[in-house]
Amino acid sequence: MPSNPPDVVLWSIPAFVLLTVVEMVSYRFRPDEDAAGYAAKDTVTSVTMGLGSLVFDLLWKLPIVAVHTAVHALTPLRVPVLWWTVPLMLLAQDFFYYWSHRGHHVIRILWACHVVHHSSRRFNLTTALRQPWTSLTVWPFYLPLVACGVHPAALAFCSSANLVYQFWVHTERIGRLPRPFEYVLNTPSHHRVHHASQGGYLDRNFGGILIVWDRLFGSFVPETERPVYGLTKNIDSYNPLRVATHEYAALARDLRAARGWRDRVGHVLRGPGWQPVQEAVPAVSAVPAARTTERTTDAGRPEGRPAH
Numbered sequence: 655m656p657s658n659p660p661d662v663v664l665w666s667i668p669a670f671v672l673l674t675v676v677e678m679v680s681y682r683f684r685p686d687e688d689a690a691g692y693a694a695k696d697t698v699t700s701v702t703m704g705l706g707s708l709v710f711d712l713l714w715k716l717p718i719v720a721v722h723t724a725v726h727a728l729t730p731l732r733v734p735v736l737w738w739t740v741p742l743m744l745l746a747q748d749f750f751y752y753w754s755h756r757g758h759h760v761i762r763i764l765w766a767c768h769v770v771h772h773s774s775r776r777f778n779l780t781t782a783l784r785q786p787w788t789s790l791t792v793w794p795f796y797l798p799l800v801a802c803g804v805h806p807a808a809l810a811f812c813s814s815a816n817l818v819y820q821f822w823v824h825t826e827r828i829g830r831l832p833r834p835f836e837y838v839l840n841t842p843s844h845h846r847v848h849h850a851s852q853g854g855y856l857d858r859n860f861g862g863i864l865i866v867w868d869r870l871f872g873s874f875v876p877e878t879e880r881p882v883y884g885l886t887k888n889i890d891s892y893n894p895l896r897v898a899t900h901e902y903a904a905l906a907r908d909l910r911a912a913r914g915w916r917d918r919v920g921h922v923l924r925g926p927g928w929q930p931v932q933e934a935v936p937a938v939s940a941v942p943a944a945r946t947t948e949r950t951t952d953a954g955r956p957e958g959r960p961a962h
Contacts, residue, residue: 659807659808659810659811661814662811662814662815662817662818663708663814663817663818666818666821670779670782670783670821673779673821673822674778674779674780677778677779677825677827678692680827681827686826686827688880689826689827690775690776690777690778690826690883691776691778691826692776692778692780693776695892696774696775696776696780696892697778697780698892699774699784699892699893699894699897700774700780700781700783700784701780701783702894703770703783703784703785703786703787703894703897703898704780704783704784704785706787706894706898707785707786707787707789710787710788710789711789714789714790717790718790718793719806721793721797722793722796722797722800722806722809723806725797725800725801726800726803726804726805726806729800729801729802729803731801731802731803732803733802733803733804733805733808735805735808740808743799743804743808743809743812744812744815744816744863745864746799746804747796747799747809747812747813747816748816748861748862748863748864748867749867750795750796750798750799751795751813751816751862752860752861752862752867752868752871753795754792754795754796755768755860755861755862756857756860756871756873757795758791758792759857759860759926760857760925760926761923761924761925762905762921762922762923762924762925762926762928763791763905763922763923764791765901765926766788766901766902766905767786767788767789767790767791767792768786769786769885769900769901769926770784770785770786770787770897770898771784771785771786772849772884772885773884773885773888773889773897773900774883774884775883775884775888776883777824777825777826777846777849777881777883778824778825778826779821779822779824779825781824781849782820782821782823782824784897786898787898788898788902796809796813816862816863817862819840819862819863820840820845820862820863822842823840823841823842823844823845824842824845824849825842826842826846827842828841828842828843829842829843830843830877831843836865837865837866837869838864838865838866839863839864839865840859840861840862840863840864840865841865843876843877844859844861844865844868844874844876844877845859846877846881847859847875847876847877847881848860849881849883850881850882850883851881851882851883851884851885851886852879852881852882854875855875855881856886857873858873858874858875859873859874859875860873905921905922908921909921909922912930913930916930917930
């Protein structure tokens, strides 16, 4: 594998532009009242986030490549780049992508990065471009591949191919595909569920190229009702800087208000909806003991995305 393989994402940008224009035109001539479609401000924000991610990814690439290269140099294992090993590397990368993606939904400090991709209340091809600017949290999930002898350049190629594949699944213009495709591959139907904010759809369908990982590990849900896109509480902002950082700001507020280190660790490493249990304060009642009094209980915030 050459030390600088072709960047699949950059090579695919013309196709991204063409397909996005086709989708926009399709809404113009064949509108769908139930589909979210496009909105100018939302589209500009998504494209801006995508362009910004290219710049920030170049910065994060330096330490990531350094760590992966060091691990690859230490391991005695080597996976040759041959016609039959490349599909296996793609399969392995997709497996670890599943766990990376799932981890970025259930660990709050990781969700603070990934929430950017779910912040749009629309679902179209430009939503695929709404990428985070803090993707430094992704690299640890792929260390096992590098330790098994996969060259960092080969891993980068597989990761780019996986990202390019996922572009086309961000659309409402494609319904369900024939059953064999829906059973094996991540499709627009499966990914619409992933971007939905309904309770039954939350934190489901994490697959990149393949949906079989979700079927194997119990995170698959089929599309049965029309999804409502966005977050459980939307930020109502098109400012790219706020989109990129709003969950980090919310996490910082919770850390400042935390009562101790146990709560701080919980805010960082537990689920996005986690909140510390409030200690019960004994109530002082002025009514006679014989009379009954009402008691109110606070309902805990459900697991899922935080209501910030």
